Amino acid sequence: MRRRAAEVLLGNWTGASTVPSPALYPHQWSWDSAFIAIGLRHLSPERAQRELETLLAAQWDDGRVPHIVFNPAVPLGAYFPSPDFWRSSTAGRAAGAPAATETSGIVQPPVHALAAWLVHRSDPDLSRRRGFLERAWPALVAWHDYLRRCRDFGGDGLAAVLHPWEPGMDNSPCWDEPLDRVEPAPAGSFRRADLGHGDRADRPTDLDYGRYVALAAHYRDHGYRDAGTEHAFVVEDPGFNALLALSENALAAIAGELGRDAAPHRSRARRLTAALVERLWDEEAGLFLCRDVRTGTLVRDRSVTGLLPLALPSLPGPVAQALVRTMTGPHFGLGTACGLVPSCDLRGRAFDASRYWRGPAWFNVNWLLERGLRQHGETGLADALEQAVLASAGGSGFAEYVDPHTGQARGATGFSWTAAVVLDLLA
Ligand code: DGY
Numbered sequence: 468m469r470r471r472a473a474e475v476l477l478g479n480w481t482g483a484s485t486v487p488s489p490a491l492y493p494h495q496w497s498w499d500s501a502f503i504a505i506g507l508r509h510l511s512p513e514r515a516q517r518e519l520e521t522l523l524a525a526q527w528d529d530g531r532v533p534h535i536v537f538n539p540a541v542p543l544g545a546y547f548p549s550p551d552f553w554r555s556s557t558a559g560r561a562a563g564a565p566a567a568t569e570t571s572g573i574v575q576p577p578v579h580a581l582a583a584w585l586v587h588r589s590d591p592d593l594s595r596r597r598g599f600l601e602r603a604w605p606a607l608v609a610w611h612d613y614l615r616r617c618r619d620f621g622g623d624g625l626a627a628v629l630h631p632w633e634p635g636m637d638n639s640p641c642w643d644e645p646l647d648r649v650e651p652a653p654a655g656s657f658r659r660a661d662l663g664h665g666d667r668a669d670r671p672t673d674l675d676y677g678r679y680v681a682l683a684a685h686y687r688d689h690g691y692r693d694a695g696t697e698h699a700f701v702v703e704d705p706g707f708n709a710l711l712a713l714s715e716n717a718l719a720a721i722a723g724e725l726g727r728d729a730a731p732h733r734s735r736a737r738r739l740t741a742a743l744v745e746r747l748w749d750e751e752a753g754l755f756l757c758r759d760v761r762t763g764t765l766v767r768d769r770s771v772t773g774l775l776p777l778a779l780p781s782l783p784g785p786v787a788q789a790l791v792r793t794m795t796g797p798h799f800g801l802g803t804a805c806g807l808v809p810s811c812d813l814r815g816r817a818f819d820a821s822r823y824w825r826g827p828a829w830f831n832v833n834w835l836l837e838r839g840l841r842q843h844g845e846t847g848l849a850d851a852l853e854q855a856v857l858a859s860a861g862g863s864g865f866a867e868y869v870d871p872h873t874g875q876a877r878g879a880t881g882f883s884w885t886a887a888v889v890l891d892l893l894a
Pocket of ligand 1: 534632661
């Protein structure tokens with residue numbers, strides 16, 4: 468299993484970073500790279516450092532870490548939206564975009580400080596010799612500052628996302644309501660490249676894509692400015708903010724290693740956790756919900772994003788216990804079927820066992836939940852989830868995601884973060 472996972476990860480390495488999947492995602496993706504680095508550190512700590520360094524080198528002046536860093540060697544038509552769509556470094560370049568690298572202008576969940584800390588710990592001597600953390604530090608701090616300074620649209624200390632791709636769970640049912648306000652780009656105005664590499668039934672619909680394109684084009688046409696732009700989609704996502712809090716804790720650990728002040732980072736992690744509980748916890752649903760900032764209301768759909776705060780060590784005990792009950796109950800069915808937690812409510816109105824983030828189980832989120840269970844003392848459940856991740860990943864050819872009932876592969880196979888979390892669990 469370890470050898471097969473290593474083959475996937477090393478096969479997807481391009482020389483400076485790792486593609487999530489050679490045909491479907493032929494560039495570098497932000498949160499993919501963080502999970503990839505967490506696995507790659509068990510094969511080559513130096514490559515894992517370079518994975519993160521390549522990503523952070525594409526950071527914008529305002530601190531945002533773009534969700535895609537484009538590989539100039541890949542033909543334009545291989546992926547849509549391609550660099551000419553984002554226009555980050557071509558004619559009419561957005562202010563503050565990196566001059567030498569083509570990137571997208573949106574972001575993905577901030578898992579990077581956590582990844583940097585775990586990569587450091589895999590070989591501290593090498594890390595110190597290369598000055599890895601010292602060099603990554605300013606970029607990681609600026610990234611979190613960007614989210615705090617520019618994305619607190621709700622004014623409550625939580626970071627908001629402006630596009631369904633930003634929380635990483637592109638077509639979650641939680642976005643259906645806020646997306647309803649978005650006029651889709653006309654069907655003939657763009658050509659999806661993903662359908663050439665994936666089954667249509669496993670991918671987002673054309674209507675969703677039309678809305679993704681319209682939102683990204685609007686942001687681009689407003690110079691990727693956060694303030695002073697009318698954003699149709701503004702959502703506080705519990706998973707995104709839980710990962711930010713986890714990464715603030717990691718920054719505190721990095722600060723300790725570098726002899727810097729860890730206190731501000733610890734207190735930011737505490738404040739984020741408190742804001743999550745205050746703003747997004749829903750006692751009746753038994754999990755965290757997304758907030759549509761435009762209407763001020765909580766979105767009632769249950770998604771795995773609402774379970775991710777379990778990964779936070781300082782989550783209040785009763786909240787953690789309620790999350791475990793929800794996870795093992797009828798809506799998420801942990802311990803039944805293939806043993807993995809699905810991406811959304813098994814009984815929800817929109818559940819679809821095949822379609823991307825509307826039901827299938829994903830390996831990176833199950834890795835986070837396994838850590839959360841372990842840290843809140845649920846050793847038996849964590850062990851079982853770990854075994855289920857290994858069995859489903861190996862049995863599905865390291866699938867991008869699987870049908871949560873059968874464990875059958877969906878999306879691409881030979882998927883990098885699936886291999887990465889396997890390597891991490893086997894270490
Ligand atoms: C895609 O292209 O499907 C990605 O998930 C967006 O980053």
